[in-house]
Structure formats: structure tokens, C-alpha cells
Amino acid sequence: MYAYNDFDTDFIAARNxxxxxxxxxxxxxxxxExxxxxxxxMNGLYLQxxxxxxxxxxxxxxxxxxxMHKLADIADRWDKGYGHFTTRQNIQYNWPKLRDVPDMLDALAEVGMHAIQTSGNTIRNVTSDHFAGAxxxxxxxxxxxxxxxxxxSTDHPEFQFLGRKFKIAVSGAENDRAVLRAHDLAVQIVRSETGEIGYRIFVGGGLGRTPMIGKVLSDFVPQADLLPYIEAVLSVYNLLGRRDNKYKARIKITVHENGLEDIRRRVEARFQTIKPSFAGADAALLKEIEQHFQPPAFLNAPTDGYAQAVQSDPVFRSWTDTNLSAHRHPDYAIVTVSIKAHGQTPGDATSAQMRVMADIARDFAHDELRISHEQNVILPHxxxxxxxxxxxxxxxAGLGTANIGLISDIIACPGMDYCALATARSIPVAQQIATRFDELKLxxxxxxxxxxxxxxxxxCGHHHVGHIGILGLDRAGVENYQITLGGDATETAAIGERAGPGFAYDEIVPAVERLVYAYLDLREGPAETFxxxxxxxxxxxxxxALYPEEAEAHAA
Amino acid sequence: MARPFHPKVVTANHLLDGDVIYLDANEGWTRNLADAELFEDEKRAHDKLRLAARRLHEVAGVYLADAVRGKNGPEPIHFREEFRSIGPSNYPHGKREITENQA
Known part of the structure; x- marks a missing residue:
């Protein structure tokens, strides 16, 4: 894991x-105000x-x-004993007092963390595949x-006042677990036919008001060119992106209005201009950074006991069926810890749970944890x-829920329970869906x-790329929920299609239930997913199934 | 035709803790919507808003919110104002904490 050097430490201390x-x-x-x-x-503090x-x-x-221990300590000392992990791999504290925030930031700095560029029209927290390295x-x-x-990107003087926020994701696998195609810019590590490592660059993806799937800007950027190439993209966007209308200011609109070919030409021209100024400093820095990400010293030990436990303990077996993923080392597994027990708030962990996960990571997972954009916690090794x-x-610790990838593993933004921008609540809808399908044992x-x-x-809740997406709106002073269908957050990314008119707050869970029963009737077998x-x-x-009255009217 | 005026309360977030607060009839801030002053006169509502906005060392984000006269004082019209007045639905925190402690 990267450890701050003196420069990083001094910079954070000065900012704090x-x-x-x-x-x-x-x-x-x-x-x-x-x-x-x-x-x-600029320092991550919102008024909600x-x-x-x-x-x-x-x-x-x-x-x-x-x-992780520090995040738990901060939750206890200055907040209400919990934190909310978000779809941007951030953690949010919902109840800090203004006077305490500088102390919270100093506490974060003690473990090499900060809240810089988690807001504003800057390059935001860079996200990645939560299984990275494993x-x-x-x-x-x-x-x-x-x-x-x-x-x-941190404090980059050219990119502190972009036309709008800018989100970058990076992944190293063909299977996309980082929603690359929903980012302003994304980097996918690829291998050429000759075995050379390079990068596929996506641009202009994004959800929000105008959802768009990212387009391939370059199929292969060589290793030595990556940073100047990305800086060229940012430079082009910074100049060409619209500043007259905040709803048209994201790079997805710039790409859409100017065309991918035009953007590619401009990026190429800018790249040629700035490339010589990099002079290899980026490659030297990357080499140094790579030293911080060496694989752990994997245990060479028998895996006895695992197979026996699977045989003898059905609860353990069920959990291994849903919450484990393939590790690159055959004796290892990637564990996804669900922080979505049925009826709980998706993405929330108490300080006690954070400490349990931290201690498990220290004792059994080579001291590593990851936060997924799906709002769960990963023990990668x-x-x-x-x-x-x-x-x-x-x-x-209440963290044994076996539901990863299932209907109760719901992404939900904070919605109108916390967020000042929200138009309806999300959390109680997620809680009720999870509780309902747990009752049905389905x-x-x-x-x-x-x-x-x-x-x-x-x-923020990625509804466009949900197999079932739910968008809460304010319709004439009443909460109303629109359903989209067929969205996909992976390498086969797709924006869901709106199903039809929205549902009232007390109609949305029954509507989802009808959808799911329809799927169970329609599928060719258990292997065919929704x-x-x-x-x-x-x-x-x-x-x-969603609109039975309408279907009856058509049939009549 | 003039648009109809809905009665208003002056509301904001407390500067130090961010809690939702309302202007009361004694020019103080209350955390309880029912204790807020309801302005049925448009000009008076806007005058009070202007004065309240100057109290920048006490509050942030001052605005006028629609309300109606209820049995025990002003009541919210829009669900957003209802949620602001009662706290989040998933935990007994914020206004829900205060209510439970008083109960």
C-alpha cells in the first residue's frame, strides 16, 4: 500500500x-457562507x-x-458511531460538527488520508476494481x-477549476468491476498481441441527467505515454467543455457535441505538444509507486479444514457460495463482506464492525481491505x-450475510434521508425490498x-446500470419512483430502459415483487439470470407485470 | 394575476452543528418547527428572511419554506420540509434523537 512521503505529509498538514x-x-x-x-x-465538507x-x-x-481503525475512531469520537461507504469508494460521516472537522482531518492525516477533492469541479477520488491485485x-x-x-491530479493547478467534476476509474481486467464505462475517463490495462502492456482509454461515460456509455478514445496507449495522454484529455476538456450550462458541462456532453473523432484529434495534437515536457519523470514516479504495491507473501500452507467446513456447516457453505471470488493464487479466496444485512442501510458500517473487519484483515488478510463501489468491504487475500x-x-459482528450479487445486495445513495440534492428517499426503499425478499426466502x-x-x-446510486434501476423523484410534491430495466454495469455496459410511469412510495416494493415473479415465470431455468x-x-x-391494468386493457 | 402566497417559516441550518432551525416569534432560533413563527404576509416574510440572513455567525443557508397553520403550530407542506423537521428515517439520530430524549 502506498505510504505518504514527507512531501505528501507536509502538503496535507499545510492544507489542514x-x-x-x-x-x-x-x-x-x-x-x-x-x-x-x-x-x-475543497476539503470535502458539505452542508446536508x-x-x-x-x-x-x-x-x-x-x-x-x-x-480502518482510524475511520472507526473518528466515527466514535466525532460522529454517531458509524460511517457510510459510497459508490465512489469514499466514506461519509453524516453528523460532524463544524468546529470538530479540522480535528477530524488531522486524525485522518495521521494515517495518510484526507478529504481533498472529494467535491468541487476537480478530478475526484480515483476509483478502481475492488479486486485489484487479487x-x-x-x-x-x-x-x-x-x-x-x-x-x-491532487492540487494540479491547471485542473482545480474545471467546467465540472471529473471522475476517473482504473481497472486491470477485461471483466469490468469498476464501471469503467460510466466514468468521465477510464483506464483499462490491456495486453497487445505482442504481449506488451498498455492502456485502453474510455472517455465520455457518465450517469446522471444524461446517461452515456463511455467510448473508446484509444485502444492502446503505450505505458510511457499514459500520463501525458490523460493530461491531454483533461486539457482538451478544460478548454472545450461548456461552462455556460452546468447540465452540459461534463465531458460526456463535450464528446457528444463535438464527436469522438474531433476529440481524438485534439487530444492527439495536445499530447504531441506536452509529451516532451514529461521527460520520463512520470515513468520514474510510477516505478517508485509500484514498489508500494508488491504482492503479499502468500502462505504456503494446506487448505485443510476449508472443504470440511463447507461439508459440515450449511451456513458457512451458503456464504462461500455467494461471498467468495476467485483469487489468482489457488489457495486463496477474495472475500466480499456484505454490509447489507437485510433491513440495514446499504453501505453503513458501525465503528465496532469496522474494527472487526480491520482486525480480520490484520490477522488473516495480509492487512488489506477494499471498499467496493457496490458499497461492500473486501478482504482481498x-x-x-x-x-x-x-x-x-x-x-x-452481524457481517455474515450471504447475499453478494443477490437482490438484497442493493446500491442505494443516501437520498432524502440525508442529501440536500435528493428528490426522494432511497434508503427505506432498499431496506424494504431487502426485508421483503428475505421474508419470501426467494x-x-x-x-x-x-x-x-x-x-x-x-x-449516485447508479440506477441507470442496475438490472432493475429505481429513481426517486418529486412528482407534484409526492415521492414517485421510476423503474428502469436492463441496465448493466459491467464490460457489457448498458443504460436501462424506462419501464413506464412511476410508482408511489408504498407501491414501489410490490412493483419490484411483480417484476421478480414475472422473471421467475419467464426464465428458461435457474441459470438464466434476470x-x-x-x-x-x-x-x-x-x-x-409492472402495469397489469394496462395489460388487461390491451387484452380486452 | 398575482400568484397566491403560501404562509412561510424562515428556516436554516445551525452554523455549528448543521441542525435544521426555524426563526421563532422572539427573533430566536428554534429546532422545532411547531415553535416557529408563521408569516402569512408576504412582505413580512421577506423582511424577516433578509434580517435572518444577516445573522451569518449563527446560521447557514437561510430560506423561506412553505408551511400551514396546524393544531400545535406550523406544519410542513412539502415532504422535504417534513423530513427536515423530523430527521432521517433510518436511525434515531438528529431530530429523532432529540425527540426520543425528550419523550
């Missing part, structure tokens, strides 16, 4: 000292519906036990590139012989099904 003085000046009335707002946002909210970056979702299908660990981009003990500890039978819920058009069935049959039969 500046912000402490800014907070003091706001409290004594020397700064108005209008003057203070851009300063607090009921309180301030501090958004802390977890770069490329990677934590160690010391960082996945069996990976070409290379994407985190050194993500860290390079973090260092390059667990030797199979340790899985029964890991599961037992998780279960005792979720393992239903199989892989992703529900994603956003409480406004900005789509998404596959939808792709085979189209929206028709699902619409008929």
Missing part, C-alpha cells in the same frame, strides 16, 4: 492548517439536510487495518496507475484455511440480480 483557520474565520463571522462554501467543499457531512476519500478503495483474471494491478493519477474463522468472526432462488436506487437524477431473460424477451412481459 489552512482549513482550520478558515473554519475559525467562518465561526467568528469574518467569512460569509458564500465565501466559506467553496473552501469547505440535517447536518454537515464530511466525505473522506479512500483512494482506489484501498485501506489497511490502521486506516483477481484471477487480472493483467496487472491497476492501483499503481490509480496512485500515479491521484498524485498528479484470505488463505482458504482461514475462511471458517473469518466467517465466524464476521457472523458474530433471493437465492432468484440468483444474480442487481437493484440500484438513486434519490435524484444525479444517479438480465439474460430481459435481453432475450425485451421489456414487454416485464412491463405487463
Amino acid at each position: 492548517a489552512q482549513f482550520r483557520a478558515q473554519v475559525e474565520r467562518r465561526i467568528d463571522g469574518s467569512l460569509t 458564500d465565501e466559506f462554501k467553496p473552501l469547505r467543499l 439536510l440535517h447536518a454537515y457531512m464530511l466525505r473522506v476519500a479512500i483512494p482506489y478503495g484501498t485501506l489497511d487495518s490502521a486506516k 483477481a484471477a483474471d487480472e493483467i496487472a494491478d491497476p492501483r499503481p496507475i490509480a496512485e500515479l493519477l491521484r498524485q498528479w 484470505v488463505h482458504k484455511s482461514h475462511l471458517p474463522e473469518v466467517h465466524a468472526r464476521l457472523k458474530a 433471493e437465492h432462488d432468484i440468483g444474480h440480480l442487481q437493484i440500484k436506487i438513486s434519490g435524484c437524477i444525479n444517479a 438480465l439474460a431473460t430481459y435481453r432475450r424477451l425485451g421489456a414487454g412481459p416485464f412491463r405487463a
